[in-house]
Amino acid sequence: MLSNESGVGLRSTPSSTLQLTRGRIRSRFSNAMNRQNQVSQEEEEDGIDLMKKATESADDLYMIRDTYFPSEPNHKIHKLQTQSQIVLNLLDSVPPEERKLATQRATYEYLKGKILDVFPEYSKKAEDHLSKAVKLNPSLADAWLCLGNCIWKKGDFPATRNCFTVALSKGPNKRILSQLSMLERRMAQGADNQEEIVAESIKHAKEAIALDVKDGNSWYNLGNACLTCFFVTGAWDHSKLQQSLKAYQNAEKDESMKLNPDLYFNCATVNTYLENYERALSGFEAAASIDPCLNAAEEVQKMINLFDKLGSLLKGQIKAKRLASLTSSLQEVQLNPSYKRATIDNLLDGLNKAITVVGKVIFFIKHENVTPLYYLVCDSNQTCFALTVYGISNDAIKEGDQVTLLDPCFRNNDFSWNEKHYEFRSVRVDFPEQVHVNGKPIHPRHSVRSSIYAQHKP
Numbered sequence: 001m002l003s004n005e006s007g008v009g010l011r012s013t014p015s016s017t018l019q020l021t022r023g024r025i026r027s028r029f030s031n032a033m034n035r036q037n038q039v040s041q042e043e044e045e046d047g048i049d050l051m052k053k054a055t056e057s058a059d060d061l062y063m064i065r066d067t068y069f070p071s072e073p074n075h076k077i078h079k080l081q082t083q084s085q086i087v088l089n090l091l092d093s094v095p096p097e098e099r100k101l102a103t104q105r106a107t108y109e110y111l112k113g114k115i116l117d118v119f120p121e122y123s124k125k126a127e128d129h130l131s132k133a134v135k136l137n138p139s140l141a142d143a144w145l146c147l148g149n150c151i152w153k154k155g156d157f158p159a160t161r162n163c164f165t166v167a168l169s170k171g172p173n174k175r176i177l178s179q180l181s182m183l184e185r186r187m188a189q190g191a192d193n194q195e196e197i198v199a200e201s202i203k204h205a206k207e208a209i210a211l212d213v214k215d216g217n218s219w220y221n222l223g224n225a226c227l228t229c230f231f232v233t234g235a236w237d238h239s240k241l242q243q244s245l246k247a248y249q250n251a252e253k254d255e256s257m258k259l260n261p262d263l264y265f266n267c268a269t270v271n272t273y274l275e276n277y278e279r280a281l282s283g284f285e286a287a288a289s290i291d292p293c294l295n296a297a298e299e300v301q302k303m304i305n306l307f308d309k310l311g312s313l314l315k316g317q318i319k320a321k322r323l324a325s326l327t328s329s330l331q332e333v334q335l336n337p338s339y340k341r342a343t344i345d346n347l348l349d350g351l352n353k354a355i356t357v358v359g360k361v362i363f364f365i366k367h368e369n370v371t372p373l374y375y376l377v378c379d380s381n382q383t384c385f386a387l388t389v390y391g392i393s394n395d396a397i398k399e400g401d402q403v404t405l406l407d408p409c410f411r412n413n414d415f416s417w418n419e420k421h422y423e424f425r426s427v428r429v430d431f432p433e434q435v436h437v438n439g440k441p442i443h444p445r446h447s448v449r450s451s452i453y454a455q456h457k458p
Helices: 015-037 047-067 073-092 102-116 124-136 141-152 157-169 174-188 194-211 216-232 238-252 255-259 261-273 277-290 296-315 320-327
Strands: 340-342 355-365 373-379 384-389 402-406 409-417 420-429 435-437
Touching: 047 073, 047 102, 073 102, 102 124, 102 141, 124 141, 141 157, 141 174, 157 174, 174 194, 174 216, 194 216, 216 238, 216 255, 216 261, 238 255, 238 261, 261 277, 261 296, 277 296, 277 409, 296 355, 296 373, 296 384, 296 420, 320 355, 320 373, 355 384
Parallel strands: 340 355, 384 420
Antiparallel strands: 355 373, 355 402, 373 384, 402 435, 409 420
Protein backbone atom coordinates (compact mmCIF):
# COMPACT_ATOMS: atom_id res chain seq x y z
CA MET A 1 0.00 0.00 0.00
CA LEU A 2 1.22 3.47 -0.79
CA SER A 3 1.90 5.94 1.91
CA ASN A 4 -0.62 9.03 1.47
CA GLU A 5 -1.28 8.71 -0.59
CA SER A 6 18.66 3.64 -13.65
CA GLY A 7 16.77 5.45 -15.54
CA VAL A 8 14.39 7.83 -14.01
CA GLY A 9 14.03 7.65 -10.27
CA LEU A 10 14.41 9.18 -6.87
CA ARG A 11 17.62 11.12 -6.55
CA SER A 12 20.02 9.94 -3.91
CA THR A 13 19.47 11.70 -0.59
CA PRO A 14 22.77 12.13 1.28
CA SER A 15 22.88 12.91 4.98
CA SER A 16 23.51 16.61 4.33
CA THR A 17 20.26 16.81 2.36
CA LEU A 18 18.37 15.04 5.13
CA GLN A 19 19.77 17.52 7.65
CA LEU A 20 18.63 20.41 5.46
CA THR A 21 15.20 18.80 5.15
CA ARG A 22 14.87 18.48 8.91
CA GLY A 23 16.04 22.09 9.21
CA ARG A 24 13.33 23.25 6.83
CA ILE A 25 10.72 21.38 8.80
CA ARG A 26 11.87 22.94 12.06
CA SER A 27 12.02 26.40 10.47
CA ARG A 28 8.58 26.28 8.85
CA PHE A 29 7.00 24.65 11.87
CA SER A 30 8.63 27.27 14.13
CA ASN A 31 7.37 30.12 11.93
CA ALA A 32 3.85 28.71 12.04
CA MET A 33 4.04 28.31 15.80
CA ASN A 34 5.35 31.86 16.26
CA ARG A 35 2.45 33.25 14.29
CA GLN A 36 0.03 31.15 16.30
CA ASN A 37 1.50 32.40 19.60
CA GLN A 38 1.05 36.03 18.54
CA VAL A 39 -2.71 35.52 18.33
CA SER A 40 -3.49 36.81 21.81
CA GLN A 41 -1.83 40.15 20.99
CA GLU A 42 -3.77 40.44 17.76
CA GLU A 43 -7.23 40.02 19.25
CA GLU A 44 -7.48 43.76 19.92
CA GLU A 45 -7.16 44.66 16.26
CA ASP A 46 -10.09 45.64 14.04
CA GLY A 47 -12.43 43.06 12.54
CA ILE A 48 -11.08 43.10 9.00
CA ASP A 49 -7.52 42.50 10.16
CA LEU A 50 -8.71 39.82 12.57
CA MET A 51 -10.47 37.92 9.79
CA LYS A 52 -7.34 38.14 7.65
CA LYS A 53 -5.17 36.96 10.49
CA ALA A 54 -7.59 34.14 11.28
CA THR A 55 -7.29 33.02 7.65
CA GLU A 56 -3.49 33.07 7.88
CA SER A 57 -3.57 31.25 11.21
CA ALA A 58 -5.84 28.55 9.77
CA ASP A 59 -3.31 28.04 6.98
CA ASP A 60 -0.53 27.83 9.57
CA LEU A 61 -2.56 25.23 11.46
CA TYR A 62 -2.58 23.05 8.34
CA MET A 63 1.13 23.67 7.90
CA ILE A 64 1.62 22.19 11.37
CA ARG A 65 -0.57 19.25 10.38
CA ASP A 66 1.46 18.59 7.23
CA THR A 67 5.01 19.18 8.49
CA TYR A 68 5.05 18.29 12.19
CA PHE A 69 5.96 14.63 12.66
CA PRO A 70 6.82 13.86 16.30
CA SER A 71 7.87 10.39 17.35
CA GLU A 72 4.62 10.04 19.31
CA PRO A 73 1.45 10.56 17.21
CA ASN A 74 -0.49 11.71 20.27
CA HIS A 75 1.85 14.68 20.56
CA LYS A 76 0.73 15.88 17.14
CA ILE A 77 -2.96 15.55 18.05
CA HIS A 78 -2.38 17.46 21.27
CA LYS A 79 -0.54 20.20 19.39
CA LEU A 80 -3.33 20.50 16.85
CA GLN A 81 -5.94 20.61 19.61
CA THR A 82 -4.09 23.40 21.40
CA GLN A 83 -3.40 25.48 18.32
CA SER A 84 -6.85 24.99 16.78
CA GLN A 85 -8.44 26.35 19.94
CA ILE A 86 -6.22 29.44 19.74
CA VAL A 87 -7.27 30.02 16.13
CA LEU A 88 -10.94 29.47 17.00
CA ASN A 89 -10.63 32.06 19.74
CA LEU A 90 -9.12 34.49 17.26
CA LEU A 91 -11.89 33.84 14.75
CA ASP A 92 -14.61 34.29 17.37
CA SER A 93 -13.05 37.62 18.37
CA VAL A 94 -14.10 39.09 15.03
CA PRO A 95 -16.78 41.67 15.98
CA PRO A 96 -20.38 40.64 15.17
CA GLU A 97 -20.83 43.67 12.95
CA GLU A 98 -18.05 42.31 10.72
CA ARG A 99 -19.98 39.07 10.20
CA LYS A 100 -23.37 40.46 9.19
CA LEU A 101 -23.15 40.31 5.41
CA ALA A 102 -23.75 36.91 3.81
CA THR A 103 -20.25 36.86 2.27
CA GLN A 104 -18.65 37.76 5.61
CA ARG A 105 -20.68 35.15 7.43
CA ALA A 106 -19.76 32.58 4.75
CA THR A 107 -16.06 33.25 5.26
CA TYR A 108 -16.49 32.96 9.02
CA GLU A 109 -18.35 29.62 8.73
CA TYR A 110 -15.81 28.33 6.19
CA LEU A 111 -12.85 29.14 8.45
CA LYS A 112 -14.56 27.62 11.47
CA GLY A 113 -15.28 24.42 9.58
CA LYS A 114 -11.76 24.30 8.16
CA ILE A 115 -10.22 24.65 11.62
CA LEU A 116 -12.44 21.96 13.08
CA ASP A 117 -11.62 19.64 10.15
CA VAL A 118 -7.85 19.69 10.71
CA PHE A 119 -8.01 16.36 12.59
CA PRO A 120 -7.94 12.91 10.96
CA GLU A 121 -11.40 11.92 12.21
CA TYR A 122 -14.68 13.05 10.70
CA SER A 123 -16.28 16.03 12.47
CA LYS A 124 -20.02 16.64 12.26
CA LYS A 125 -19.50 20.19 13.55
CA ALA A 126 -17.00 20.86 10.79
CA GLU A 127 -19.44 19.61 8.15
CA ASP A 128 -22.25 21.75 9.57
CA HIS A 129 -20.15 24.94 9.45
CA LEU A 130 -18.85 24.20 5.95
CA SER A 131 -22.36 23.42 4.72
CA LYS A 132 -23.53 26.79 6.05
CA ALA A 133 -20.63 28.47 4.26
CA VAL A 134 -21.52 27.11 0.81
CA LYS A 135 -25.20 27.94 1.34
CA LEU A 136 -24.34 31.53 2.24
CA ASN A 137 -21.86 31.86 -0.61
CA PRO A 138 -22.11 29.10 -3.24
CA SER A 139 -19.20 30.68 -5.14
CA LEU A 140 -16.72 29.94 -2.34
CA ALA A 141 -14.68 27.20 -4.05
CA ASP A 142 -12.35 26.67 -1.07
CA ALA A 143 -15.35 25.95 1.15
CA TRP A 144 -16.64 23.34 -1.32
CA LEU A 145 -13.19 21.74 -1.40
CA CYS A 146 -12.98 21.67 2.39
CA LEU A 147 -16.52 20.31 2.67
CA GLY A 148 -15.61 17.53 0.25
CA ASN A 149 -12.55 16.61 2.30
CA CYS A 150 -14.66 16.57 5.46
CA ILE A 151 -17.36 14.32 3.96
CA TRP A 152 -14.68 12.01 2.54
CA LYS A 153 -13.71 11.07 6.09
CA LYS A 154 -17.11 9.51 6.72
CA GLY A 155 -16.87 7.45 3.53
CA ASP A 156 -19.50 9.19 1.41
CA PHE A 157 -17.56 9.20 -1.86
CA PRO A 158 -20.40 10.29 -4.22
CA ALA A 159 -21.12 13.32 -2.02
CA THR A 160 -17.41 14.09 -1.87
CA ARG A 161 -17.13 13.94 -5.64
CA ASN A 162 -20.14 16.23 -5.96
CA CYS A 163 -18.46 18.82 -3.72
CA PHE A 164 -15.25 18.70 -5.77
CA THR A 165 -17.20 18.96 -9.03
CA VAL A 166 -19.11 22.01 -7.79
CA ALA A 167 -15.82 23.55 -6.63
CA LEU A 168 -14.30 23.03 -10.09
CA SER A 169 -17.31 24.68 -11.69
CA LYS A 170 -16.17 27.94 -10.06
CA GLY A 171 -12.98 27.87 -12.12
CA PRO A 172 -9.82 25.79 -12.76
CA ASN A 173 -8.01 24.94 -9.54
CA LYS A 174 -4.98 22.67 -9.18
CA ARG A 175 -5.74 21.71 -5.56
CA ILE A 176 -9.28 20.65 -6.38
CA LEU A 177 -8.15 18.70 -9.43
CA SER A 178 -5.54 16.86 -7.34
CA GLN A 179 -8.08 15.99 -4.66
CA LEU A 180 -10.52 14.77 -7.29
CA SER A 181 -7.77 12.63 -8.81
CA MET A 182 -7.00 11.15 -5.40
CA LEU A 183 -10.67 10.48 -4.70
CA GLU A 184 -11.06 8.66 -8.01
CA ARG A 185 -8.22 6.31 -7.11
CA ARG A 186 -9.97 5.56 -3.85
CA MET A 187 -13.27 4.98 -5.63
CA ALA A 188 -11.54 2.58 -8.04
CA GLN A 189 -10.89 0.08 -5.26
CA GLY A 190 -13.19 -2.88 -5.82
CA ALA A 191 -14.98 -1.23 -8.75
CA ASP A 192 -15.78 -3.23 -11.88
CA ASN A 193 -14.45 -0.43 -14.10
CA GLN A 194 -11.41 0.45 -12.01
CA GLU A 195 -9.13 0.91 -15.05
CA GLU A 196 -11.52 3.52 -16.44
CA ILE A 197 -11.72 5.34 -13.09
CA VAL A 198 -7.93 5.38 -12.67
CA ALA A 199 -7.58 6.72 -16.21
CA GLU A 200 -9.79 9.63 -15.11
CA SER A 201 -7.54 10.07 -12.08
CA ILE A 202 -4.50 10.43 -14.35
CA LYS A 203 -6.40 12.86 -16.59
CA HIS A 204 -7.27 15.16 -13.68
CA ALA A 205 -3.74 14.91 -12.27
CA LYS A 206 -2.33 16.08 -15.60
CA GLU A 207 -4.86 18.92 -15.73
CA ALA A 208 -3.60 20.10 -12.33
CA ILE A 209 -0.01 20.11 -13.60
CA ALA A 210 -1.04 22.07 -16.69
CA LEU A 211 -2.24 24.86 -14.39
CA ASP A 212 1.13 25.05 -12.59
CA VAL A 213 3.95 22.94 -13.97
CA LYS A 214 6.16 23.76 -10.98
CA ASP A 215 3.71 22.61 -8.31
CA GLY A 216 5.27 19.62 -6.56
CA ASN A 217 2.05 18.34 -5.03
CA SER A 218 0.46 18.02 -8.47
CA TRP A 219 3.45 16.03 -9.73
CA TYR A 220 3.37 13.86 -6.61
CA ASN A 221 -0.31 13.18 -7.22
CA LEU A 222 0.41 12.18 -10.82
CA GLY A 223 3.12 9.81 -9.58
CA ASN A 224 0.60 8.11 -7.31
CA ALA A 225 -1.93 7.91 -10.14
CA CYS A 226 0.56 6.29 -12.55
CA LEU A 227 1.63 3.81 -9.89
CA THR A 228 -1.99 2.85 -9.19
CA CYS A 229 -2.56 2.48 -12.93
CA PHE A 230 0.39 0.07 -13.13
CA PHE A 231 -1.26 -2.30 -10.69
CA VAL A 232 -4.87 -2.09 -11.82
CA THR A 233 -3.84 -2.80 -15.43
CA GLY A 234 -2.10 -6.04 -14.52
CA ALA A 235 1.25 -4.99 -13.02
CA TRP A 236 3.24 -5.72 -16.18
CA ASP A 237 3.80 -2.39 -17.96
CA HIS A 238 7.00 -1.07 -16.39
CA SER A 239 6.74 2.12 -18.45
CA LYS A 240 4.01 3.21 -16.03
CA LEU A 241 6.44 2.72 -13.17
CA GLN A 242 8.97 4.85 -15.00
CA GLN A 243 6.30 7.52 -15.51
CA SER A 244 5.59 7.39 -11.81
CA LEU A 245 9.27 7.81 -10.96
CA LYS A 246 9.60 10.75 -13.36
CA ALA A 247 6.61 12.45 -11.73
CA TYR A 248 8.07 11.92 -8.26
CA GLN A 249 11.39 13.33 -9.47
CA ASN A 250 9.62 16.46 -10.72
CA ALA A 251 7.75 16.72 -7.41
CA GLU A 252 11.04 16.72 -5.54
CA LYS A 253 12.17 19.83 -7.44
CA ASP A 254 9.60 21.79 -5.42
CA GLU A 255 11.30 22.72 -2.14
CA SER A 256 8.03 22.44 -0.21
CA MET A 257 7.76 18.75 -1.14
CA LYS A 258 10.99 17.96 0.67
CA LEU A 259 8.85 18.16 3.81
CA ASN A 260 6.59 15.36 2.55
CA PRO A 261 7.75 11.95 3.83
CA ASP A 262 5.15 10.19 1.66
CA LEU A 263 6.91 11.38 -1.48
CA TYR A 264 10.10 9.59 -0.44
CA PHE A 265 8.22 6.53 0.81
CA ASN A 266 6.15 6.09 -2.36
CA CYS A 267 9.13 6.66 -4.62
CA ALA A 268 11.08 4.08 -2.62
CA THR A 269 8.17 1.67 -3.09
CA VAL A 270 8.44 2.05 -6.86
CA ASN A 271 12.20 1.59 -6.76
CA THR A 272 11.76 -1.54 -4.67
CA TYR A 273 9.39 -2.97 -7.24
CA LEU A 274 11.86 -2.10 -10.02
CA GLU A 275 14.64 -3.68 -7.90
CA ASN A 276 16.58 -0.41 -7.75
CA TYR A 277 17.57 -1.46 -4.28
CA GLU A 278 20.04 1.26 -3.32
CA ARG A 279 17.64 4.01 -4.38
CA ALA A 280 14.84 2.29 -2.50
CA LEU A 281 16.91 2.14 0.68
CA SER A 282 17.80 5.83 0.36
CA GLY A 283 14.16 6.77 -0.15
CA PHE A 284 12.90 4.82 2.85
CA GLU A 285 15.66 6.31 5.00
CA ALA A 286 14.69 9.83 3.89
CA ALA A 287 11.03 9.15 4.74
CA ALA A 288 11.95 7.78 8.16
CA SER A 289 14.10 10.83 8.94
CA ILE A 290 11.12 13.14 8.37
CA ASP A 291 8.33 11.06 9.91
CA PRO A 292 9.43 8.46 12.48
CA CYS A 293 5.88 7.10 12.66
CA LEU A 294 5.99 5.80 9.09
CA ASN A 295 7.15 2.20 8.82
CA ALA A 296 9.96 3.33 6.52
CA ALA A 297 12.74 2.29 8.91
CA GLU A 298 11.14 -1.14 9.14
CA GLU A 299 11.14 -1.38 5.34
CA VAL A 300 14.87 -0.68 5.31
CA GLN A 301 15.49 -3.38 7.88
CA LYS A 302 13.37 -5.89 5.96
CA MET A 303 15.42 -5.30 2.83
CA ILE A 304 18.73 -5.56 4.68
CA ASN A 305 17.61 -8.79 6.35
CA LEU A 306 16.76 -10.21 2.92
CA PHE A 307 20.06 -9.18 1.37
CA ASP A 308 22.01 -10.58 4.31
CA LYS A 309 20.18 -13.88 4.01
CA LEU A 310 20.69 -13.98 0.25
CA GLY A 311 24.38 -13.14 0.64
CA SER A 312 24.84 -15.90 3.19
CA LEU A 313 23.22 -18.45 0.89
CA LEU A 314 25.30 -17.39 -2.11
CA LYS A 315 28.49 -17.60 -0.08
CA GLY A 316 27.43 -20.78 1.66
CA GLN A 317 29.35 -23.97 1.21
CA ILE A 318 27.10 -25.94 -1.12
CA LYS A 319 29.12 -29.03 -1.82
CA ALA A 320 30.31 -29.44 -5.39
CA LYS A 321 28.99 -33.00 -5.54
CA ARG A 322 25.52 -31.81 -4.57
CA LEU A 323 25.57 -29.04 -7.18
CA ALA A 324 26.74 -31.50 -9.79
CA SER A 325 23.95 -33.88 -8.84
CA LEU A 326 21.32 -31.13 -8.91
CA THR A 327 22.36 -29.81 -12.29
CA SER A 328 23.27 -33.07 -14.05
CA SER A 329 19.96 -33.31 -15.88
CA LEU A 330 19.70 -29.68 -16.97
CA GLN A 331 21.63 -30.08 -20.20
CA GLU A 332 19.16 -32.73 -21.34
CA VAL A 333 16.13 -30.41 -21.11
CA GLN A 334 14.52 -30.00 -24.53
CA LEU A 335 13.91 -26.37 -25.47
CA ASN A 336 11.75 -24.59 -27.99
CA PRO A 337 13.94 -24.34 -31.12
CA SER A 338 13.16 -20.63 -31.41
CA TYR A 339 15.06 -20.05 -28.16
CA LYS A 340 18.79 -20.13 -27.65
CA ARG A 341 20.12 -21.89 -24.54
CA ALA A 342 22.28 -19.75 -22.23
CA THR A 343 23.67 -19.70 -18.72
CA ILE A 344 23.62 -16.83 -16.26
CA ASP A 345 27.12 -15.78 -17.36
CA ASN A 346 25.90 -15.18 -20.93
CA LEU A 347 23.07 -12.78 -20.06
CA LEU A 348 23.11 -9.04 -20.65
CA ASP A 349 21.52 -6.51 -18.30
CA GLY A 350 17.83 -6.13 -19.08
CA LEU A 351 15.57 -8.28 -21.21
CA ASN A 352 17.24 -11.13 -23.10
CA LYS A 353 14.84 -11.91 -25.96
CA ALA A 354 14.73 -15.42 -27.45
CA ILE A 355 17.07 -16.71 -24.72
CA THR A 356 16.38 -19.52 -22.26
CA VAL A 357 18.12 -20.31 -18.99
CA VAL A 358 17.46 -23.67 -17.32
CA GLY A 359 18.09 -23.96 -13.59
CA LYS A 360 17.43 -25.93 -10.43
CA VAL A 361 15.74 -24.35 -7.42
CA ILE A 362 17.98 -24.86 -4.39
CA PHE A 363 16.26 -22.70 -1.76
CA PHE A 364 13.07 -20.75 -1.29
CA ILE A 365 14.21 -17.61 0.53
CA LYS A 366 11.67 -16.59 3.15
CA HIS A 367 11.42 -12.89 3.91
CA GLU A 368 9.04 -10.42 5.53
CA ASN A 369 7.25 -8.98 2.49
CA VAL A 370 4.62 -10.72 0.40
CA THR A 371 6.00 -9.68 -2.99
CA PRO A 372 8.18 -10.74 -4.72
CA LEU A 373 9.10 -14.36 -4.06
CA TYR A 374 12.83 -15.02 -3.85
CA TYR A 375 14.58 -18.27 -4.81
CA LEU A 376 18.19 -19.34 -5.01
CA VAL A 377 18.68 -21.08 -8.35
CA CYS A 378 21.65 -22.87 -9.91
CA ASP A 379 22.15 -23.04 -13.70
CA SER A 380 23.76 -25.83 -15.74
CA ASN A 381 27.21 -24.32 -15.12
CA GLN A 382 26.58 -24.65 -11.37
CA THR A 383 26.41 -20.85 -11.04
CA CYS A 384 23.95 -19.62 -8.43
CA PHE A 385 21.72 -16.57 -8.81
CA ALA A 386 18.60 -15.05 -7.28
CA LEU A 387 15.24 -15.56 -8.97
CA THR A 388 12.61 -12.93 -8.15
CA VAL A 389 9.05 -13.92 -9.01
CA TYR A 390 6.02 -11.62 -9.33
CA GLY A 391 2.44 -12.44 -10.19
CA ILE A 392 2.73 -16.14 -9.27
CA SER A 393 1.57 -17.85 -6.06
CA ASN A 394 4.19 -19.26 -3.70
CA ASP A 395 3.12 -22.86 -4.28
CA ALA A 396 3.86 -22.81 -8.02
CA ILE A 397 7.63 -23.18 -7.63
CA LYS A 398 9.20 -25.35 -4.93
CA GLU A 399 12.67 -26.34 -3.81
CA GLY A 400 14.07 -29.03 -6.08
CA ASP A 401 12.01 -27.96 -9.09
CA GLN A 402 13.58 -27.48 -12.49
CA VAL A 403 12.76 -24.05 -13.96
CA THR A 404 13.02 -22.94 -17.58
CA LEU A 405 13.26 -19.15 -17.77
CA LEU A 406 12.10 -17.66 -21.07
CA ASP A 407 13.29 -14.22 -22.22
CA PRO A 408 15.02 -13.70 -18.84
CA CYS A 409 15.25 -10.18 -17.42
CA PHE A 410 18.74 -10.08 -15.91
CA ARG A 411 20.26 -7.66 -13.42
CA ASN A 412 23.71 -7.46 -11.89
CA ASN A 413 23.14 -5.99 -8.43
CA ASP A 414 26.17 -4.25 -6.95
CA PHE A 415 25.70 -1.66 -4.19
CA SER A 416 26.72 -0.72 -0.66
CA TRP A 417 24.67 0.28 2.36
CA ASN A 418 26.00 1.39 5.73
CA GLU A 419 29.53 0.34 4.75
CA LYS A 420 28.36 -3.16 3.80
CA HIS A 421 28.72 -4.34 0.22
CA TYR A 422 26.09 -6.43 -1.57
CA GLU A 423 26.66 -8.12 -4.89
CA PHE A 424 24.46 -10.72 -6.55
CA ARG A 425 22.98 -11.53 -9.93
CA SER A 426 19.26 -11.95 -10.41
CA VAL A 427 16.63 -12.89 -12.97
CA ARG A 428 13.15 -11.42 -12.72
CA VAL A 429 9.89 -13.19 -13.65
CA ASP A 430 6.76 -11.02 -14.01
CA PHE A 431 4.34 -13.42 -15.72
CA PRO A 432 3.55 -17.13 -15.53
CA GLU A 433 4.34 -17.34 -19.26
CA GLN A 434 8.00 -16.50 -18.53
CA VAL A 435 8.71 -19.70 -16.63
CA HIS A 436 8.10 -23.42 -17.02
CA VAL A 437 8.33 -25.70 -14.00
CA ASN A 438 9.56 -29.25 -14.52
CA GLY A 439 9.03 -28.82 -18.24
CA LYS A 440 5.42 -27.64 -18.00
CA PRO A 441 3.81 -24.19 -18.19
CA ILE A 442 2.47 -22.79 -14.93
CA HIS A 443 -1.25 -23.42 -14.50
CA PRO A 444 -3.43 -20.27 -14.63
CA ARG A 445 -4.65 -20.96 -11.07
CA HIS A 446 -1.18 -19.97 -9.82
CA SER A 447 -1.49 -16.50 -11.30
CA VAL A 448 -1.99 -13.77 -8.69
CA ARG A 449 -2.54 -10.06 -9.01
CA SER A 450 -0.94 -7.44 -6.82
CA SER A 451 -2.77 -4.28 -5.83
CA ILE A 452 -1.69 -0.97 -4.39
CA TYR A 453 -3.48 2.32 -3.93
CA ALA A 454 -2.62 5.78 -2.73
CA GLN A 455 -4.61 6.40 0.40
CA HIS A 456 -6.33 9.62 1.39
CA LYS A 457 -4.48 11.29 4.24
CA PRO A 458 -6.26 14.38 5.53
